[in-house]
Amino acid sequence: MGNRLADAMSPYLRAHASNPVDWYPWGEAAFAAARERDVPVLVSIGYATCHWCHVMARESFSDDVVARMLNERFVAIKVDREEHPEVDSSYLAAASAFTRELGWPLTVFATPEGRTFYAGTYFPPQAMRGIPSFSQVLAAVDEAWRERREQLDETAVAVADALAEASGAETEGELPSTDQLQDAVEFLAADEDRVHGGFGTAPKFPVAPVLGFLVDAGPRARELAARTLKLMGASPLRDAVEGGFFRYATRADWSDPHYERMLTDNAQLLGVAARIAQRDPEAQWAASLARGLVAFLTERMQLPGGAFASAQDSESTIDGVRSEGGYYQRDAAGRAGLDPPALDEKVLTGWNGLAIESLARTAFAFDDAVALDAARRAADFLLEHHLPVEGRLVRASLGGVASAATATLEDTGMLVNGLLELSVATGEVVFAVKARELLDDAIAAADRAPNPGSVPFAAPGGADPVLAARGLTMPADPAEGVTPSGVTACADAAWKLYLLGAGDHYREAAEAAMRAVAGIALSRPIAFGGALGLMARLAVPIVQLVTVVPDPSDEAGEPEAAVIAATRRHEASVSTIVTESQARAFADAGFELFEGRTAHGGAPAAYRCRAFVCAMPVDDPDALESLAATP
Incomplete structure (x- = not known):
């Protein structure tokens, strides 16, 4: 039996390389073998930091008897859902026909053509509580x-x-009105757990996209987001020592969490905390939470090369025994002598884009050099390693080695958002230019599609080729669980490009994408937080703020610090602080918001615009605030 997983890019697949199961990675070879042998296919999907994936690996996939049955009667495929999200989405949708308890490990049985005829999740080694053992399932499927x-x-x-x-x-x-968006807020408010925070009953997830929507949906909605985040931040869902949030909790009071710490959750919750603190100077708890999350991301999740790991494991080894959560249940002194849970060092383009976006936004709001440096290092890594010479975006890499997996629409949208936030935080146009190029590729891909639909974005690299060959590809899923969808991420990026003056067609693309999901988003706000957040931003008047300071060679007086601080805390659709030469570079690159923007007699000048109609520049914070108060 050959070992096909030993050299896999995915740490999850490598962890299964020593199993007695004759695993195949996702690809044509597995289905060809199944056709040749005329046997069904087992598609086992999980990820490296998944606790129950570890459990099933130890109980079943390491068992010689189970492995013999699998090897003789099936072709077994192991899939990392984070490396191949399209594969996961397709089979997760198919699995919903057989079980309501969707999750991972996902266990799917399919024909040699890849079509699902039975599915479940975790199966125990012995039957229990009405759940058959994995061996029983294999025998029944074989029969x-x-x-x-x-x-x-x-x-x-x-x-x-x-x-x-x-x-x-x-x-x-149609795009919703502010009143319709408030109905969505009321729907969420009615589902709020006023004691512990969050929505609904256990199990409970942080639902960061929903909190992001609430921050943008008005003062009352923002209070709801703040209540939830504050309670979560003080609960067992957050590691009190190292600061990161765990993936979800099995109880209503956020206790008994599943201990993996995901880059997605922590990056987005940082963005929510920073925006709450920026808009409410009295919310010191939010500023403290943001600082803690910056520390967690930079000290625990950032890899030496600059990019961020996908997640940190739920399990570690304590006194020679594997323990779920044992490390996290100790205080700082108790952890001192322990090896921390391993990182999944797989670098995902989209997820890193989320981290870059939130870190850059935090850096701008609080003038945080640590957050800005972390965002820049991650962006530099992706631009060097995930954008090869031919320009095709890479989905994932490990140790600088790129995965063959097809980049998804979320990779484009999330990376573009990160680059745009980094551009306005640093004043460096190069990041905005690259972002625009990437989004233009997604727009062009949608134009090239055989049957162009209402969504103006498509993954430039196309669909997963193995799924496509079997007719198993699905339209980009507009629903949003732990992250915004690829459609929403691209639409958000298009909106930001429009705000910077890149052209009306970006606004039109953003609005078209949101109309494509508006009919369902209002009725299911818990599943469309990212889309509703963008719709909320589309529904309010546009405010753009560009503060121009003299180039570094010029003397900067005391007023500069005051007006810059006011710019950082000013509520606007987009805000940036640039030097005169940086403003010219943006204008020369086609970002019209920066046309003619200069400092004011050697002092900084703040240009506050309403949908590109700009007031006369001001050079002190009181005047800037007065402009905000003017109807």
């Missing part, structure tokens, strides 16, 4: 394959047809 093949094929076709029909469901509508 059905041999004796009731026609019935399984019919099921697989029916599932595929149902998914195709569901993917065409109507989601479009």
Whole structure:
């Protein structure tokens, strides 16, 4: 039996390389083997920091008897859901036909054509509480394959047809008014846990995109976001020693968490905390939480090369025994002699984009050099290693070695957002130019599509080729759980480009993308936080603030510090602080917001604009605040 996983890019696949199971990585070879042998396919999907994935690996995939059954009667494929999100989404949707308890490890049985005929999640080594053992499941599937093949094929076709029909469901509508958005806020408020924070009952997730929407949806909504984040930050969901948030909690009071710490959650919650603190100087708890998250990201999650790891494991080894959460349940002194849980050092483009975006935004709001340096280092890594010479975006890498997995729409959108935030935080146009190029590629890809739809963005690299060859690709999922969808991320980036003066067609693209999901987003706000957040920004008047300071060779007087501080805390659709030469560079690159912007007699000048109609520049914070108060 060959070991096909030993050299895999994914740490998750490498962790299974020593199993007695004859694993295949995701690819054509596995399906070709299944066709040749005329056996069903097991698609096992998980990720490196998933606790129950570890458990099933120890209990079943390391068992010689189970492995023998798998090797003799199936072709087994191991998939890292973070490396191949399209594969995960497709099979997760198919699995929903067989179980309501969706999650990971995801266990899918499919025909050699890749079509699902049965699925579940974790299966124990012995039957318990009505759940069959994994061996029983394998035996039953094998028997059905041999004796009731026609019935399984019919099921697989029916599932595929149902998914195709569901993917065409109507989601479009008109962009919502502020009143309609407030109805979504009221829906969330009615579901609030006023004792512990968050929404609904256990299990409870941080739902960072929803909190981001609430921050942008008016004062009352912002109070709801602040209550939730403050309670979560003081709960067992957050590590009191190292500052990071865990993935979710199994109880309503945020206790008994699943201990993996994800880059996605912590990056986005940093952005929420920073925005609350920026808009409410009295919210010192939010500023403290933001500082703690910057420290967690930079000290625990940032790799030596500058990029961020995907996650930190839930498990570690204590006294020679694997322990879930044992490290995190100790105080600082108790951790001192322990090796921390391992990082999944896989670098994901989109997730790093989320971190760059929040760190850059935090750096601008608080003049935080540590956050800014961390964002720049991550961006530099991605631009060097995830954008090869031919310009095709890389989805993932490990140790500088790129994955063959196809980059998704979220990779483009999230990276572009990160680069744009970094550009306005540093005043360096090069990041905005690269962001615009990347988004233009996604717009061009949508234009090239055989059947262009209402969404003006598409992944430039196309769909996963193995899924596409089997007709298993699905439209970009507009729903949002722990992160914004690729559609929302690209639309948000297009809106930012418009605000910077890159052209009206970016605004039109953002609005078209949001109309494509508006019909469903208002009825399911908990699943469309990112989209609703952008819709809230689209629904309010545009305010743009550009403060221009003299170039470094010129003397800067005392007023500069005051007006710069006022710029950092001023509420606006977009704010930036640039030197005169940087303003010229932005203007020369086609960002019209910066046209003619200069310092004021050797002192900084703040240009406050309403939808590109700008007031006369001011050079002191009181005058800037007066402009904000003027109808």
